[in-house]
Amino acid sequence: MEQKEPHMTTSPSRPPILSPSERPVRQTNELRDTIRLAAPTETPYHIFFLPGNPGIVEYYLVFLEGLYNALNNGEKTVKFHVAGRSLAGFELNTSNSSWQPEEDHLQVENKPLNISEQVDFCLHEIRRYMRDESANTTVGGAQTPHKLILIAHSFGAFVVTEILKRLASSSPSKAEQDRFHVIGAVLLFPPIPDLEASPRGSQITSVARSRYLVPTLSVLSGLVNTLPLFLSRTLVRYVTAFPDDALEITRRFVTTRTAVAQSLYLVKYELDEIKWCRWEDAFSTIRAGPFPTKIRLFFGKNDYWVANDLRDAFIAKHCSPESNRGALDVSADIDPSEDGDEESVVIPHDFSIRHSEHVIPYVVRYIHEIID
Missing domain, CATH: 3.40.50.1820 (Alpha/Beta hydrolase fold, catalytic domain)
Incomplete structure (x- = not known):
């Protein structure tokens, strides 16, 4: 049976991106909630x-x-x-x-x-x-x-x-x-x-439902937190290849055990619900x-x-x-x-x-x- 194209109820045209002078730049190193x-x-x-x-x-x-x-x-x-x-x-x-x-x-x-x-x-x-x-x-x-x-x-x-x-x-x-x-x-x-049912979801389903996932990665988070600042930044940069602003946010995230636990805890519910x-x-x-x-x-x-x-x-x-x-x-x-x-x-x-x-x-x- 022929597959119909999805109906687009707004224009599918791409609006112009912001010019270089209009593009946002991070102005602060302070991390806020x-x-x-x-x-x-x-x-x-x-x-x-x-x-x-x-x-x-x-x-x-x-x-x-x-x-x-x-x-x-x-x-x-x-x-x-x-x-x-x-x-x-x-x-x-x-x-x-x-x-x-x-x-x-x-x-x-x-x-x-x-x-x-x-x-x-x-x-x-x-x-x-x-x-x-x-x-x-x-x-x-x-x-x-x-x-x-x-x-x-x-x-x-x-x-x-x-x-x-x-x-x-x-x-x-x-x-x-x-x-x-x-x-x-x-x-x-x-x-x-x-x-x-998504490509990434189907890959992580069995791991995400493991009862050992949260405690194991929470312990690893604690270990990363014991590293000197320059080593933890280097490790996160190597793994993620993020730019500097996202790099520091990610470093703070992976060294905050409660945040890591919350993220992993949610994944199982996301897949189920x-x-x-x-x-x-x-x-x-x-x-x-x-x-x-x-x-x-x-x-x-x-x-x-x-x-x-x-x-x-x-x-x-x-x-x-x-x-x-x-x-x-x-x-x-x-x-x-x-x-x-x-x-x-x-x-x-x-x-x-x-x-x-x-x-x-x-x-x-x-x-x-x-x-x-």
Whole structure:
């Protein structure tokens, strides 16, 4: 039977990448667990970002700063606050965090969190961030709710979808108490629809489910942490070939035993729970929700965490004009780039390491589609 091409509900054309003068550059060596970039003028629009696994927001600092500049430095009158938060258990420097959890009930005795608990934690942090912002600013009168766009990468995209599902099924009184509306989401390299069926997922399944994986690699993490700084940096550089900024973040990650344990602990749950039925259930709940929500998906060309045939089938079923009914407006793009030159590079799954400037133009376009 002839295979149909996946339906693309937004233009598959590649927007121009940022010019050299526009490209973001890391400006600080400080490692933070939260990032807040306030808009230059008063605005009701907020962007909140959640990372993938490992859930360290510092990996995305260049991306978030570049996105902030692209949104706020142009001639458009609409401006945006931009914020991001590491996932629970991935904190590298909580003493420098711009805000702290009010309660520690989500991490009793430093035990790692599963996916449902990560969703609890992230929704808790989003609500508190928006509560802080509502207390500090008044936009268009005291009763005007702030408008929130969630952006996430990889595993974070699944967390955001689960958050949208919960908000869509919240009681009207709870939604009113929040005093903000999530008007849309941008999901970058989402592991849709079945992580275990992906090329990389099928390779690591048996290892990831081993009961010895977490304790063994946690011990290795502790051993790396005993090495002198220059040796641990050399080791991480040899293994990853990362540039200097990502290198130091990775060194801090692999020498933080709780973060390593949290990352490995999540992998098993990701393989078990990120399935077609979970995405369908979330999309159905969002579609039946009380508030209009726009979701934009950006897939890699040959993402090793995504099975292309299943991805295409999911896009055909859930990202077509026929599927955009009720409160949900969803569309998808697959990276149209080809390797060959600077203007046409296939964007890898871990785009934040070296390819933020290629992703930012897509995200800017999606954000303006969401607010239009």
